[in-house]
Amino acid sequence: MNQKKTEAEFNDELRRKFQQDMATKNNGMVMTKPPSTNSKSLEALIEDTQNAQLVNQDGNNYIETIAVNLVDDSPWQPRSRYDEGYIQALGEMLQDRGQDDPIIVRKLPTGRFELIAGHRRVRAARLIGWSTIKAQIVVLNDRDAELATLVSNEGRVDLTDYEKGLAYRKSVDRGFAKNQTEVARLFGCTQARVSQCLSLLSLPLEVKDILDKYPGLFGYRYGVVVSDLMKEFPLGIDTITQGIEQLIDNNELNSDDLRSFVERALLNRSRSPIVKPTIVSNLQGDSMFTVKIKNNQIVIDIKDENIDKNVVNSLMIDALRNLVLSNQ
Amino acid sequence: MERKPFKVQAVANLLGTTVDSIRRDTDESGILIQRQTGDGPKTRLFSIENIFELARFRAKKIGLTPKRKVIMTIYAPKGGVGKTTVASNLSTLFPLMGLKTLVIDLDFQANLSMSFGYDAELTHEQALDDNIPIDKCIDYHFGHLMPQWQASSTPPLNDVIKKPFGEFGPHLIPSEVSLDRLEALFTLDTIMGKNPETTIAKFLYEGMNGTNPDLDLSSYDVILFDAPPAKNQTTRGALLASDYVVAPVSMERYSTKSVSYLAKVLGEMESSLGKYPELLILGNFYDKTRLRVAAQVITLVNQYKDSWVDKSISSSEEFKKVLSSEDYELPLAVAKPSSNASVELRAVAQALVGRMGVL
Known part of the structure; x- marks a missing residue:
């Protein structure tokens, strides 16, 4: 029997077919489900991102290759002189072996980078003509950057006793430490060492002027002899500085040489010529x-x-x- | 441009109440309403500002307090599904329900801003020449409030926010063509290793907390983004900040598929950040008489049962009329309060407010 369906009946039938099909086949399309776990709150999101940024800073895991010409010295760097021979040797080593450790810098608002550690490596890189250098970029405010620069450079080799003394003094002046014990803890050395290096800073101005120019001229042991001589010959400062300056040309001289030079000069002069009555x-x-x-x-x-x-x-x-x- | 005033019946429709209570509340509120001039009956003539003020008065009178504040984004990756229409109508209907509402236009094409009567291309000079209020010009957009925007200072929020229907109507952060630069700035941040994706979330979090006194959004009950169809960082940022994403779907196959794309985006947000907006799917331009439409609806309902909003908006010539009208500066829900489409829009607004737990 050819029963004619009305339009509405035809549609209804189709709709029923669709409903059966669609329930299982999703109309032939892949349909991704939305997430079903509970979303965290806006507050939790903000907190988590801020914490993540802190972890990034602490973890110091942000290493990049940056342009050498964008790197500036730290204003807090205690090292006042760079040994050219050493920089040259370092440059050769970089050329041969490549860069083992990234330098440490912080990013300035100007887009340039300020050194925390690696002043000599940057100089060596410039010397051998590198345009880029591997750097660990840390986020630090001024105060933290200052401390990091002081401490990191101190820890590295061949900062002179005088430069160390200056760094120790600065750490106290800037309120990072209150006394020698705290300085020692900050820099990871003994309190005796702190005391020794600081003793160089109590030498007379004339002597410190020389040290400012030649921070590696002598260490704390020599400094002890200088201050002893100052006590013995309170008016002999000119002679003592003359004696010290001899070191600049002859670094084989030691503190005994200084003592004998000063004594020879000053004891002779004070022994007045024998005047006959x-x-x-x-x-x-x-x-x-x-x-x-x-x-x-x-x-x-x-x-x-x-x-x-x-x-x-x-x-x-x-x-x-x-x-x-x-x-x- | 003079807006046509509203009579009491239209106001009653808009506020979902009777003519009598509109008259009573109007007198009680002391809001000054114009009366018809001439010899006939001195009928009240409400301006649109009057209606929103009355809505606020009624909300206060019954002690309406929202249970929670929500941030929502109207978004679907598919174009032409009625995102802007939904956004402009919802952001108009929420204040009529007594909710303080801020709507943010994230599309540089500024269609939402236009639907409220603002012209992105109108310059101050032109406005002066043509005797158009300067307020109709768009000087700032959402990008100006972001820290990435490279300006000497962030403009005061008051200079950015437009109030097309007065203080008690929807507040609008409009858009204009230069808003798309924000996307470039976000991209730049990404290249520089910063994470711009939470910028918008942070802005809203601080704004709603009132922690940033210059950008205080704490008075708003609903903040609503109208996102462009692009799947870009600005949209992602808005989604990340939102509690809900309302995805309008027009009843055709591509539109259905676009919901699946959106679900995937949300899934990515869930796995990478643990924060994503809840998906709400809103049937739009729904044509009951078409068979293929039925198939799409079944597909969607089957797959996204929990997300389906059980009120939808029928296909209606009214939308097209409003969009092509000369005085295109009112969303349909207020332009034609008694039309079928407006009735449906109000039902959708009610359903959403209930679904989101605002009231």
């Missing part, structure tokens, strides 16, 4: 007086007992008065 004798050749200049005194010895001391005294006074008057 002037003898005043009578016609018979008998000594009547001996006159001797001793520092600011004129000592007159009266040899003859018959001479009236009062007469000699008044004669001397008259003579001195005349001298004074004639000078006016």
Whole structure:
């Protein structure tokens, strides 16, 4: 029987077919389900991202290759001189082996980078013409950057005693440490070492001027001798600095050489030349007086007992008065 | 441009109440309403601003307090599914329900801003020449509020926010063509190793907490993004900040598939950050008489039972009329309060507010 379906019946039938199909086949399309776990709150998201940033800073795991010409020295770097020979050797090593450790920098708002550690490696890289360098980029504020620079450079080799002393002093001045014990903990050394290096800073200005120019000229042991000499010869600063300056040309000299140089110069000068007394004798050749200049005194010895001391005294006074008057 | 005033019946429709209670509440509120001039009955003539003020008054009177504040994004990867239409109508209907609403236009084409009567290309000079209020010009957009925007200073929020229907209507952060630079700035941040994806989330979090006094968004009950169809960083940022994503689907195959793409995006957000908006699917331009439509609906309902919003919007000539009208500056929900489409829009707004747990 050819029963004609109405349009509506036809549609209904199709709809039923679709409903059966669709329930299982998703209309022939891959349909991804939305997530079904609970979303975290906006607050939790913000907190987590901020924590993640902190972890990034602490973990220091952000290493990049940056342009050498964008790297600036740290204003807090304690090293004042760079040994050219060392930089050259370092450059050769970089060329041969490549860069083992990344330098440490922080990013400035200007887009440039400020060194925390690696001042010599950057100089070596410039010397051998590298345009880029591997750097660990850390996020630090000024104060933390200052501390990091002080501490990291101290820990590396061949910072001189004087430069270490300056760094220790700075850490106290800037409030990173309150006393020598705290400085020692901060820099990871003994308190005795802190004390030794700091002692160089109490040398007289004239000596520190030399150290500012040649921070590696001498260490704390030599410094002890310098301050001992200063105590022995309070007026001998010129001689002492002369002695120290000899080191600049001859670094084989030691503190004993300094001591003997200073003693030779200053002890000789203070031993006044033997002044022979002037003898005043009578016609018979008998000594009547001996006159001797001793520092600011004129000592007159009266040899003859018959001479009236009062007469000699008044004669001397008259003579001195005349001298004074004639000078006016 | 003079807007046509509203009579009491239209206001009653918009506020979902009776003519009598509109009259009573109006007198009680003391809001000054214009009366018809001439010899006829002195009928009340409500301006659109009057209606929103009355809505706020009624909300206060019954002690309406939202249970929670929500951030939502209207988004679907597919174009032409009615995102902007939904966004402009919802952001108009929420304040009528007594909710303080901020809508943010994230599409540089600025269609949402236009639907509220703003012209992105209108310059101050032109406005002066043509005697158009300067307020109709768009000077700032959402990008100006982001830290990435390279300006000497962030403009005050008050200079950015537009209030097309007065203080008590929806507040709007409009858009204009230069908003797309924000995407480039986000990309730059990504290249520089920063994570711009949480920028918008952070902005909203601080804004809603009131921790940033210059960008205080704490008074809003609903913040709504109108996102462009692009799958870019700006959209992702808005989604990440949102509690809900409302995806309008028009009833055709591509649109259905686009929901699947969106679900995938949400899945990625879940696995990478653990934060994603809950998906709500809104049937739009639904044509009950078409068979293929039925098939699409069944597919969607089967696959996304939990996300399906059980109110939908029928296909209607009214939308097209409003979009092509000369005085295109009111969303349909207020332009034609008694039309079938408006009734459906109000039902959708109600359903969403209930679903999101706001009221």
